[in-house]
Amino acid sequence: DAGVTQSPTHLIKTRGQQVTLRCSPKSGHDTVSWYQQALGQGPQFIFQYYEEEERQRGNFPDRFSGHQFPNYSSELNVNALLLGDSALYLCASSLFTDTQYFGPGTRLTVL
Amino acid sequence: AQSVSQHNHHVILSEAASLELGCNYSYGGTVNLFWYVQYPGQHLQLLLKYFSGDPLVKGIKGFEAEFIKSKFSFNLRKPSVQWSDTAEYFCAVSISGGYQKVTFGIGTKLQVIP
Numbered sequence: 083d084a085g086v087t088q089s090p091t092h093l094i095k096t097r098g099q100q101v102t103l104r105c106s107p108k109s110g111h112d113t114v115s116w117y118q119q120a121l122g123q124g125p126q127f128i129f130q131y132y133e134e135e136e137r138q139r140g141n142f143p144d145r146f147s148g149h150q151f152p153n154y155s156s157e158l159n160v161n162a163l164l165l166g167d168s169a170l171y172l173c174a175s176s177l178f179t180d181t182q183y184f185g186p187g188t189r190l191t192v193l
Numbered sequence: 194a195q196s197v198s199q200h201n202h203h204v205i206l207s208e209a210a211s212l213e214l215g216c217n218y219s220y221g222g223t224v225n226l227f228w229y230v231q232y233p234g235q236h237l238q239l240l241l242k243y244f245s246g247d248p249l250v251k252g253i254k255g256f257e258a259e260f261i262k263s264k265f266s267f268n269l270r271k272p273s274v275q276w277s278d279t280a281e282y283f284c285a286v287s288i289s290g291g292y293q294k295v296t297f298g299i300g301t302k303l304q305v306i307p
Contacts, residue, residue, distance in 0.1 A: 124300050125297045172236075182295060
């Protein structure tokens with residue numbers, strides 16, 4: 083049973099660029115949440131998708147947007163990258179409001 | 194909004210020592226509580242969770258946690274740590290019955306010395 087998968091593993095971008103990160107949920111899960119984990123910090127909630135709609139959003143600017151597809155996979159898009167966007171981006175999946183299971187993350191470096 | 198406070202950011206223990214990591218949350222309503230662990234080079238894994246019922250929760254690898262509602266606490270314990278317990282531990286909370294926005298603490302790095 084495959085767990086949560088994320089791609090790519092690592093990514094290097096320059097300021098001002100745009101990036102798309104991808105997530106495939108654990109089999110049987112219908113809800114995807116995205117988190118940003120800066121160095122030395124706990125994960126910070128970005129937003130959550132259920133039934134292809136954004137259901138909850140954390141304290142992140144509109145530069146952060148997302149999408150959920152009919153097969154429950156999801157994308158996180160970040161526009162106009164800033165140096166401060168450098169972090170580990172985590173995807174978590176769950177069956178609606180049940181426990182979230184995390185993927186390995188995508189390490190984004192903004193130069 | 195809910196928040197989580199972890200008391201110790203870095204803990205160093207010798208093997209066989211007992212462990213207790215403190216966690217307090219702030220939220221006036223009913224919550225779900227979690228401890229996640231991140232071993233070196235691995236992704237976040239669920240250690241244990243509390244949704245309702247017995248406030249003493251047992252997790253994997255001999256860990257347990259006790260929910261004390263009056264103290265807004267959910268401390269993690271293990272009677273005897275092993276070198277393989279070296280990892281970062283995160284306490285987390287979500288609002289019961291709501292969408293699962295999980296709020297994490299800053300994490301505690303545990304180093305177990307052989």
